[in-house]
Amino acid sequence: MQRYFLSKLGQSILLLFGVLLLVFVMVRVTGDPASLMMSRQASPEDIAAFRERMGFNDPVLVQFSRLISRAIVGDFGASLHFTTPAMPLVVQRLPATLELALAGLLMAVIVGIPLGLVGGFNPGSLIDSVGRFLALLVQSIPNFWLALLLILYFAVQLGWFPSFGRDEWKSVVMPAFVLGLPVMGQIVRLTRSAVLEIRGEDFIRTAHAKGLEPKTIYTKHVLRNVAIPLVSVIGVQFGYMLGGSIYIETIFSWPGMGQLLEQAIGWRDFPLVQALAVFTSLVVLGLNLLTDMAYAVIDPRIRYGR
Amino acid sequence: MADNAITPADSLLDVKQSFSDRLAYLGRFLWRDKGGVLGMILFLAVVGAAVFAPVIAPYDPLAQNLRDNKMPPAWQEEGNWEHPFGTDNLGRDSFSRIIYGARVSLTVGFFGVLIAGSLGLVIGAIAGYAGGRVDAAIMSVINLILSLPYLLFVVFIAAILGRSLLNVILIFGITDAPVFARVTRGEVLRMRESGYVESAISAGARWPRIIFGHIMPNLIGPLITLATFEMSAMIFYEAGLGFLGLSVPPTTPSWGNMLAAGRKYLTSSPWIAAFPGLAIMFTSLGMNLLGDWLRDVLDPRLRRSRK
Amino acid sequence: MPMILEVKNLITKFYTLDGVVNAVNGVSFDLEEGELLAIVGESGSGKSVTMMSLLGLIPSPPGKVESGEALFSGLDGQQDLLKLSPQELRNVRGGQIGFVFQDPISTLNPIMTIGEQISETLTRHKGMTREEARGQALQLLAQVGIPDPELRYKSYPFQFSGGMRQRVVIAIAIACTPQMIIADEQTTALDVTVQAQIVELFKRLRELLNVAVIWITHDLGVVAGIADRVLVMYGGRPAEIALVDDLYERPQHPYTVGLLGALPRLDAEESKRLVSIKGTPPDSLIPLQHCPFAWRCQFAFERCWEEIPPLIAVGDQHQTACFYDMEKGEARDG
Numbered sequence: 001m002q003r004y005f006l007s008k009l010g011q012s013i014l015l016l017f018g019v020l021l022l023v024f025v026m027v028r029v030t031g032d033p034a035s036l037m038m039s040r041q042a043s044p045e046d047i048a049a050f051r052e053r054m055g056f057n058d059p060v061l062v063q064f065s066r067l068i069s070r071a072i073v074g075d076f077g078a079s080l081h082f083t084t085p086a087m088p089l090v091v092q093r094l095p096a097t098l099e100l101a102l103a104g105l106l107m108a109v110i111v112g113i114p115l116g117l118v119g120g121f122n123p124g125s126l127i128d129s130v131g132r133f134l135a136l137l138v139q140s141i142p143n144f145w146l147a148l149l150l151i152l153y154f155a156v157q158l159g160w161f162p163s164f165g166r167d168e169w170k171s172v173v174m175p176a177f178v179l180g181l182p183v184m185g186q187i188v189r190l191t192r193s194a195v196l197e198i199r200g201e202d203f204i205r206t207a208h209a210k211g212l213e214p215k216t217i218y219t220k221h222v223l224r225n226v227a228i229p230l231v232s233v234i235g236v237q238f239g240y241m242l243g244g245s246i247y248i249e250t251i252f253s254w255p256g257m258g259q260l261l262e263q264a265i266g267w268r269d270f271p272l273v274q275a276l277a278v279f280t281s282l283v284v285l286g287l288n289l290l291t292d293m294a295y296a297v298i299d300p301r302i303r304y305g306r
Numbered sequence: 307m308a309d310n311a312i313t314p315a316d317s318l319l320d321v322k323q324s325f326s327d328r329l330a331y332l333g334r335f336l337w338r339d340k341g342g343v344l345g346m347i348l349f350l351a352v353v354g355a356a357v358f359a360p361v362i363a364p365y366d367p368l369a370q371n372l373r374d375n376k377m378p379p380a381w382q383e384e385g386n387w388e389h390p391f392g393t394d395n396l397g398r399d400s401f402s403r404i405i406y407g408a409r410v411s412l413t414v415g416f417f418g419v420l421i422a423g424s425l426g427l428v429i430g431a432i433a434g435y436a437g438g439r440v441d442a443a444i445m446s447v448i449n450l451i452l453s454l455p456y457l458l459f460v461v462f463i464a465a466i467l468g469r470s471l472l473n474v475i476l477i478f479g480i481t482d483a484p485v486f487a488r489v490t491r492g493e494v495l496r497m498r499e500s501g502y503v504e505s506a507i508s509a510g511a512r513w514p515r516i517i518f519g520h521i522m523p524n525l526i527g528p529l530i531t532l533a534t535f536e537m538s539a540m541i542f543y544e545a546g547l548g549f550l551g552l553s554v555p556p557t558t559p560s561w562g563n564m565l566a567a568g569r570k571y572l573t574s575s576p577w578i579a580a581f582p583g584l585a586i587m588f589t590s591l592g593m594n595l596l597g598d599w600l601r602d603v604l605d606p607r608l609r610r611s612r613k
Numbered sequence: 614m615p616m617i618l619e620v621k622n623l624i625t626k627f628y629t630l631d632g633v634v635n636a637v638n639g640v641s642f643d644l645e646e647g648e649l650l651a652i653v654g655e656s657g658s659g660k661s662v663t664m665m666s667l668l669g670l671i672p673s674p675p676g677k678v679e680s681g682e683a684l685f686s687g688l689d690g691q692q693d694l695l696k697l698s699p700q701e702l703r704n705v706r707g708g709q710i711g712f713v714f715q716d717p718i719s720t721l722n723p724i725m726t727i728g729e730q731i732s733e734t735l736t737r738h739k740g741m742t743r744e745e746a747r748g749q750a751l752q753l754l755a756q757v758g759i760p761d762p763e764l765r766y767k768s769y770p771f772q773f774s775g776g777m778r779q780r781v782v783i784a785i786a787i788a789c790t791p792q793m794i795i796a797d798e799q800t801t802a803l804d805v806t807v808q809a810q811i812v813e814l815f816k817r818l819r820e821l822l823n824v825a826v827i828w829i830t831h832d833l834g835v836v837a838g839i840a841d842r843v844l845v846m847y848g849g850r851p852a853e854i855a856l857v858d859d860l861y862e863r864p865q866h867p868y869t870v871g872l873l874g875a876l877p878r879l880d881a882e883e884s885k886r887l888v889s890i891k892g893t894p895p896d897s898l899i900p901l902q903h904c905p906f907a908w909r910c911q912f913a914f915e916r917c918w919e920e921i922p923p924l925i926a927v928g929d930q931h932q933t934a935c936f937y938d939m940e941k942g943e944a945r946d947g
């Protein structure tokens with residue numbers, strides 16, 4: 001158990017190093033990071049001065065080791081737009097994004113798991129067919145488009161929910177719904193197929209052969225086994241929501257990390273983009289670790305190191 | 307299920323079957339799954355639109371006509387059948403732009419999957435076949451990449467590289483390769499364990515024969531299924547990038563660009579944004595249905611769960 | 614000896630996408646109290662489906678028991694298993710009839726302790742509390758030869774070897790002291806030495822518990838030393854049924870002869886190679902209209918292609934479903 005956790009932790013640290021490397025390379029892949037970050041109207045002198053100030057003239061290895069040594073103490077340079085340290089700007093956006101993603105996930109889980117269970121236990125039934133099609137449909141609807149439609153109908157025409165901002169509890173409803181919808185579809189499909197698969201396992205036949213009541217078989221044998229893939233997919237999807245919130249936050253002017261990313265790209269503020277990429281990866285990695293721990297709690301094969 | 311008698315599996319990929327048998331089987335299977343039929347129709351419609359765009363589209367998708375700008379679709383008041391889906395803010399015909407937009411989406415999806423699939427196939431096959439340390443190293447890198455917040459990095463990279471069709475294809479082609487690599491590696495490993503590749507080698511089969519005669523036929527099913535889903539995802543993400551202004555240049559008629567442009571006129575002329583969204587939805591739905599169906603047909607292991 | 618189970622003309626079909634699979638095409642046999650009957654046949658012969666059908670364990674849909682009778686004389690007197698309600702059947706399963714399945718790695722729940730998996734049968738059928746069930750389960754573990762039951766009770770299936778897991782599965786089957794045990798290919802997944810140990814364990818438990826056993830296998834060799842009678846099945850029908858020695862010495866069905874020929878014999882001369890039966894098993898998608906073995910039978914004549922042979926008595930407790938008398942080298946009368 002401890003070894004399992006330590007190896008996961010080691011992998012995460014390695015990945016974080018990989019993220020830094022990727023970010024470092026990508027910013028330099030066009031050949032001249034200075035002109036990438038400066039506005040198109042900037043004079044050659046300004047660009048040269050900027051290049052010198054940012055240290056882009058130093059040897060690449062020096063630049064990279066500087067990035068790493070600063071990253072370790074949480075220093076990702078200053079935002080070009082705000083001219084204050086980038087990382088604090090990013091971190092203060094975390095609560096809003098987490099709130100949005102958690103609300104979306106909650107909806108996805110509360111609706112998705114029961115729908116998937118019903119489908120898995122009654123394959124071919126009407127509710128199963130409807131549920132399967134809906135799950136596929138919501139996964140096929142572009143969420144940035146759906147967000148526009150919802151704003152048009154529920155905010156502009158009906159006035160039920162605010163169309164932007166994060167001022168009242170109602171603000172979170174529409175963005176969380178749109179963000180959670182494809183995740184819900186995924187959860188329905190996965191739960192359904194997991195139930196079907198587990199129900200076909202030999203040990204379920206054994207449970208029937210023992211004369212156990214169907215209720216006991218479903219709760220003690222099927223559900224506990226279905227929980228294993230479910231935990232993993234919920235972890236992955238939560239990470240996906242943190243990255244995918246960029247559209248939703250932009251459209252609903254939700255003051256989270258996604259909105260900041262969209263703005264930073266518009267400002268060509270790459271130190272800020274860089275900090276966002278690294279910090280989001282850090283949060284996702286933390287989530288992955290939590291998922292792995294939840295995994296170990298449910299699955300003894302992992303707990304006992306197999 | 308206890309006895310083998312229950313599932314007399316005639317797999318689609320069973321080499322003993324003739325081509326026409328397989329085709330007939332495919333047809334029967336498709337018809338049983340009405341979702342698959344729907345998916346196939348939607349997919350063919352999109353492909354048809356892309357291929358025959360100049361024939362189908364009534365207007366040049368780039369031709370502006372400011373006099374007729376922001377015309378509503380034909381069935382609304384003030385609309386007429388000269389512009390069935392209405393016109394955008396510059397008076398360009400929405401229907402023609404949707405038809406041409408299919409070209410961008412399918413180009414990105416097709417070449418993106420082609421690149422990702424080829425890269426992934428090679429990497430995955432090396433990992434699966436070499437095994438041991440090579441495998442462990444490749445797989446840990448792949449798992450690391452797959453655990454990153456995907457969309458964020460796509461947006462990040464797209465913002466740096468700038469707007470061009472080639473860039474978009476390359477971004478999806480490279481970032482999606484790990485998915486194909488993981489599936490390929492899994493299948494190769496499974497085949498190795500089953501031992502029949504070993505027996506083919508010991509029977510004196512040559513390398514080309516082993517790869518194309520034994521390994522590829524088993525890989526093709528899972529990879530085609532995966533390619534369908536991934537292509538659908540790429541079309542989806544391309545539109546997303548377009549919506550953020552990070553995909554193909556703004557002049558190119560693509561669904562994502564049209565959506566982004568339509569967003570500005572959402573309250574006054576909602577149809578400008580509505581049609582490209584519908585186009586993305588039906589394409590994605592079609593390919594997902596198709597993918598589900600292909601998975602059922604091409605993977606006999608999964609067929610037992612079906613009634 | 615009184616009968617514990619009488620099966621009459623059982624028919625089971627599967628309605629699949631590919632067509633109707635005729636899995637069991639009229640099987641009849643009986644079982645005495647404390648007797649060990651081996652059901653032998655290749656995969657697809659319907660031997661497993663037969664037993665699953667009796668206890669409502671075939672997946673339905675697509676499976677359906679079409680007709681037949683299965684009179685079981687258990688604790689509640691004689692009752693037809695096929696006519697019981699699902700609830701009544703559940704009371705019989707696991708309580709009065711125990712099951713041992715093949716491949717113990719997949720038959721045990723991977724994320725539940727061994728102890729829990731044994732105890733839950735006891736709490737279900739014997740009305741024990743968790744604590745009582747635990748005590749009983751520990752005894753059972755010891756009974757099937759698992760060392761250190763206290764520790765093993767808390768272990769998970771993946772921490773056991775294949776043979777150990779099979780012992781656990783047996784412990785579950787005998788937990789409620791059943792009148793009858795159905796063992797389905799229980800030694801197939803094990804290596805030969807472990808197989809022998811499991812057979813030994815079974816012999817011992819049978820004497821101890823005086824339980825009737827139906828042992829399903831495709832391997833005549835495994836059951837030779839332990840079975841009382843053998844039922845050979847082919848194409849979803851009984852081919853031959855006889856006392857075990859009688860069957861080995863005087864097989865009366867060409868398929869049985871083939872099976873015995875396909876059996877590796879330690880006393881055979883080296884020059885004698887293993888004989889395999891030519892051809893493939895019948896396609897169960899086609900409804901049976903003649904002897905299912907006719908395609909592969911070297912003795913088949915017109916009658917074999919015209920009607921389905923019924924079981925014909927050919928000796929004391931010895932019946933065969935064959936129109937051809939191999940000893941006389943001619944067709945049987947009647």
